[in-house]
Amino acid sequence: MSWQKFGIRPELVQRVKAKMKNDSIKERVKALLDGVSKYDLQDRAKVHRLVKSAARILNEPLSDVQEGQIVSFIIAQKIDPKNMLSLLKLWSMFR
Template sequence: MDKHDLQDKAKVHKLVKSYGSILNEKLTATEEEQITKFVLAQKIDPSNTFHLIKLWSMFR
């Protein structure tokens, strides 16, 4: 996965659906869309250590 994957709406949406399923969370279509928009808005670069730390702190 690279920065471009985390800025690709279709790929992020697929990840959101997958993680929701893995965590046994039943997300509505609206919730999936909101989470997808949130992730895209973060402009996360997985090769940037600061971004990874920021991401980790948001979800722990």
């Protein structure tokens, strides 16, 4: 399922991709997500906190609507951070 179907704007995705090329920002985001399980990524409250924290790290102001769209997208993907196939599928979506 594409992130565009959730109403996530391509401009936002491109800005985030560009910011993630900065090694210090990438390391901070990786530290934020360290230890996150597939069960955490199905809990709306936890995902919402992670999205807010990542937006602060990326200095990317998000509206409530944008946050909701991103949270819904993450939950719908049923991401398993320990499953390489799941991560490859997600990676290919944002290449």
